[in-house]
Structures are given as C-alpha cells and as structure tokens.
Amino acid sequence: MMFNIVKTQGREGAETQGHMCHASWGLGVRHSGLSFLAVIIVFTLASCGKVEVVKAPRTEADKKFVSVLDSELSYDALTRFSGETVWVYVPMEEAIIDVKAGKDGPSVSKQAQESPSLRFVEAEYKDRKFVVEYDIGTTKLYARSYGYNSTYSEEFQKRQGHILQIINNTYYEAENPPRFFVIVIADIARGIEIENILFYQDLRKAMAISPELSQDEYAQRYIADVRGLMDAIDDKSGKHLAFNDIAMEEFLAKQIKNRVNFKYTRSSFPPSEAAEQELLMAVAQTVGAYQFDDFDGVVLVDLDDLNRKDFGKSDLPEVNSGRLIHINFQ
Secondary structure (H helix, E strand, C coil), X not given: CEEEEEEEECCCCCEEEEEEEECCCXXXXXXXXXXXXXXXXXXXXXXXXXXXXXXXXXCHHHHHHHHHHHHHCCCCCEEEEECCEEEEEEEECCCCEEEEECCCCCEEEEEEEEEEXXXXXXXXXXXXEEEEEEEEEEXXXXXXXXXXXXXXXXXXXXXXXXXXXXXXXXXXXXXCCCCEEEEEEEECCCCEEEEEEEEHHHHXXXXXXXXXXXXXXXXXXXXXEXXXXXXXXXXXXXXXXXXXXXXXXXXXXXXXHHHHHHHHHCCCCCCCCCHHHHHHHHHHHHHHHCCXXXXXXXXXXECCCCEEEEEEHHHCCCCCCCECCCXXXX
C-alpha cells in the first residue's frame, strides 16, 4: 500500500495538494440503500468564492475518510478540501459509458404523440432572485428506437457506489459533516468525465435503512454532469479541476434546472400545459427542500417571445415534504 502527496496547479495559479490513494479493495461491503444510488448518477457546479483549497484533512471525520479510501480502494482517489466542500477525483483508464444492443431491437411507430416539450432551460441566482430562462412548447413526436442503449459501465458504477458508501459510513456520526461532496470520475484515456455534486444530508437520507427520500426525489436533488474534455486526457492528478467550494445558491439554481429536466423527460407524472406553474413548482420544491429563504423572488424568461415575468415568494405554490411515503396494501 502506498500513500502519496500529489501537487497540482489550480486554475487561478494557487498551488494545491491532495492525497492519491493506492490500496487493496474489499468487495464484501454493501448497504441497503445503495442499489439505486450506484445507478442513478450524478452533478456540474463550481462557485467563484476565494476559498483556500487544502491538501490535509481538517477534522477527525476527514482524516477517517482519507484513511478509509487509502485502505479500501484498489484504484487512485485524490481528495481536496475547500470550505464546506470535499472533492474526490477518480481517474480511470476503463470506459465510463457502454453502448449495448437492446432486447427488443430497432423499432418505429407511425402513431404520433403530442406532449409538452422542453427545448431549453437554464437557471441562475442573480441579484437575490432565481432567474429561469426556458423554451417550452408542444411537440409532435414519433417514437423510434435504434436498437441500442447507452449505460454507465459496471466499473464506473462499482467505483461510484463504493465511494458513496464510504462517504455515508464515515460522516454518518460526524458532528459537523461537510455540506457538499463533489465526486468526479474521469475516463482519462478518452477524455470523458462524470461529475456529481451531493448535498451530504440528502445522501444520508437516501441511504438510510429506511430511506427518507424516494428514488425520484433523490434523483432530482443531486446534480449530474457528463462531459467531454480534452484537458481530462491523461490527467491523473485532477489539474484541470478548480476544486472550488460550492455555494448554496448556485447549487439550488442547478437543482431547479435539474427538476425541470426531470419533469419533462423522466417523470412518471407528465407535465401539464401550464409551463409557468411547472417552473414555479420546481423552484418551490427546491427552496422548500432546504428551507432556503435568502432570496426575494423568481424571474421567468420565455426565450420564445422574450417575455419576462417577476414573481414574489408568495406566488410560489405549496409543496409536500418530499419524504418517502410507504403505503400498506391489505
């Protein structure tokens, strides 16, 4: 087992250091709440704050986290500590994304379906308001399958699942755990990486023996970004990453976008024709989930006609708690 210190250069020229772990791996570790977490993946976000990025663990929980990574992983994992955020960078030579033939083969439908379609959405926190730019319209589509599916590779899922489990087990009883974790797993042979931003308390609720968040709710809370970067090729030390502290306001803006995307592309409950209400609901669900009150209102900008509408906090719809509800059918 080796434990190395790796020096890198941050985007703003400040020298940073991190831990590169090489060790043996225990395959027997599992968790009851991990089965869907290892598959529903991941977050992109970086704040602009001038927070020092440090190499050394700052708390006993941080020290334990680095120690467990060092003792349990059979692959490299570099850590950085920045403000209330812990970064984990995992470079790998194996592919992150697999393409496989589907069971049903190619197919096409001649029956058109019309439904609300999300053409564009972006959100940001600006001047104490959440600004959502969007283009939503009705689209007629003919279902078509080319007979193949893209999915995350088994090796990627194994590594991500194990790191999530180590995070949860290490910080579960910590008095002041980090607010955010950013996990970046990079295919450094092809320049493809997946970045996950996790609010730790969400992860803890989702991975509990009796989960407090449904799978769909958790899928809307984490921020996932899959991207191709030439700078990631052969980058074993994460020098192309900024390792910034994550700002809560930026995280929430990204989650608003994530919730809108989920509603229009993945939800079992299709969106209504009232686009503005769907967008306001996404904002209300996001700020309500974290009891965030440090904002003055919401601005919706329809890119189709450049119509801008301002809404106050009182205009947001009421939402439920987002907790997992167990129904006993007898």
